[in-house]
Amino acid sequence: MNLFYTILIYLADFALKVIAFFNKKIKLGIVGRKETFKLLKHNIKDTDGTLWFHCASLGEYEQGLPIFTELRKNYPKHKIVLSFFSPSGYEIRKNAPFADVVVYLPLDTISNAKRFLNIVNPELTVFVKYEIWPNFLNELKRRNHRAILISAVFRENQSFFKWYGKHTRKALFAFEHIFTQNEKSKKLLELINYNTVTVSGDTRFDRVFNQLEQDNIVDFVSKFKGDNLCVVVGSSWPEDEKLLVDYINNHANKSTKFIIAPHNIKTTQIESLKQSITKSCVLFTEKKDNTIENYQVLILNTIGLLTKIYSYADIAYVGGAMGTTGLHNTLEAAVFGVPIIIGKNHEKFPEAQAMINIEGLVSITDKESLKYYLNLFIKNETKRRQYGDNNKDFIKNNKGAVVQILDYLRI
Numbered sequence: 001m002n003l004f005y006t007i008l009i010y011l012a013d014f015a016l017k018v019i020a021f022f023n024k025k026i027k028l029g030i031v032g033r034k035e036t037f038k039l040l041k042h043n044i045k046d047t048d049g050t051l052w053f054h055c056a057s058l059g060e061y062e063q064g065l066p067i068f069t070e071l072r073k074n075y076p077k078h079k080i081v082l083s084f085f086s087p088s089g090y091e092i093r094k095n096a097p098f099a100d101v102v103v104y105l106p107l108d109t110i111s112n113a114k115r116f117l118n119i120v121n122p123e124l125t126v127f128v129k130y131e132i133w134p135n136f137l138n139e140l141k142r143r144n145h146r147a148i149l150i151s152a153v154f155r156e157n158q159s160f161f162k163w164y165g166k167h168t169r170k171a172l173f174a175f176e177h178i179f180t181q182n183e184k185s186k187k188l189l190e191l192i193n194y195n196t197v198t199v200s201g202d203t204r205f206d207r208v209f210n211q212l213e214q215d216n217i218v219d220f221v222s223k224f225k226g227d228n229l230c231v232v233v234g235s236s237w238p239e240d241e242k243l244l245v246d247y248i249n250n251h252a253n254k255s256t257k258f259i260i261a262p263h264n265i266k267t268t269q270i271e272s273l274k275q276s277i278t279k280s281c282v283l284f285t286e287k288k289d290n291t292i293e294n295y296q297v298l299i300l301n302t303i304g305l306l307t308k309i310y311s312y313a314d315i316a317y318v319g320g321a322m323g324t325t326g327l328h329n330t331l332e333a334a335v336f337g338v339p340i341i342i343g344k345n346h347e348k349f350p351e352a353q354a355m356i357n358i359e360g361l362v363s364i365t366d367k368e369s370l371k372y373y374l375n376l377f378i379k380n381e382t383k384r385r386q387y388g389d390n391n392k393d394f395i396k397n398n399k400g401a402v403v404q405i406l407d408y409l410r411i
Helices: 002-019 023-031 036-041 058-074 089-094 110-120 134-142 166-172 181-191 203-213 219-225 238-250 267-276 306-312 352-355 367-380 381-398 400-411
Strands: 049-054 079-084 103-105 124-128 146-154 177-180 198-199 229-236 256-262 281-283 296-298 315-317 340-342 360-362
Touching: 002 023, 002 134, 023 089, 036 103, 036 110, 036 256, 049 058, 058 089, 058 110, 058 124, 058 146, 079 089, 089 103, 110 134, 124 267, 134 146, 134 166, 134 296, 146 203, 146 400, 166 340, 177 181, 177 400, 181 198, 203 381, 203 400, 219 256, 219 306, 229 306, 229 367, 238 267, 238 367, 256 267, 256 306, 256 381, 267 281, 281 352, 281 360, 296 360, 315 367, 340 367, 352 381, 367 381
Parallel strands: 049 079, 049 124, 079 103, 124 146, 146 177, 177 198, 229 256, 229 315, 256 296, 281 296, 315 340, 340 360
Antiparallel strands: none
């Protein structure tokens, strides 16, 4: 099985190099991995104490960030290595302030694992959620290095729990402790006799709760919204935007403002979105602060503002679940105490179902259901506040994972 896995990795490497000719994102990863060992050698000396944090992409980074920043404080003299597998994480967070060096994780071969760990030699390794790379993890275990997995989520259909999953299952035992988001994940691990497990919850609750302590004022958004009710659309995809544009064009009243933050901010897509909207609409890059209040729709063709802008929402629509790309972070909006609307494909996102159960979030299937719920929350202030308060309480009641993990690491 080990040989079979290694062959698959080399086949994947070849396939990615071919795809890179046609896919800019994949090309970024291919090119970036060529620089990994050079960056490590340049930034890390044999005498350095190091910590290694690994995330698949941006979402896992956000989950790990509360732990990463606290460990930075606890280990001020150590070098911190942050690695990503996906360009969507690396390219956005390659200048993470707590890290001394940020790199792409090399492909999971035995030789890469040994070479990587020869340079980094981490005192502690933290992996996030379900990023399991057997050769790296087995090499960590062989060297008796400490490693933990945080905010982990497991499902029955994963290879760890199948008859053919011996190789990946073995990799889990490289972690001295696994912190899961839920009891179900803990029970699955216990079925394979992995027993050093704590149900700590999702560190994202701590991450978003901390946002309340930040300065969330964005002057041009304050002026754009004024005293009007505002719907903030976060990380939307074309499948979401098609329904939202129909509502804006045909059903929205003049006193309701809309801020749309598309996931993809390529110029062609942004221009297409703007042209499809018949109400007065302005892009972030076109805005003039002295006239921005005259527009009904603001499109953010930039990144980095959404977490603050959710503070201006009276209603939030979080994208990704109308299609199959995956639901984006609903907790970022929930912490500000607003009702949330999402698409229909949210089965793999337990926090979404939990918010549905507590009446903080609703799932829509088409333009008619979107119209119904937007009108409900716009016209019914009592219902809007009820859903918003339920979401705020949900965040408050579920934070605390960071404290549990840090307490364990102090042992």
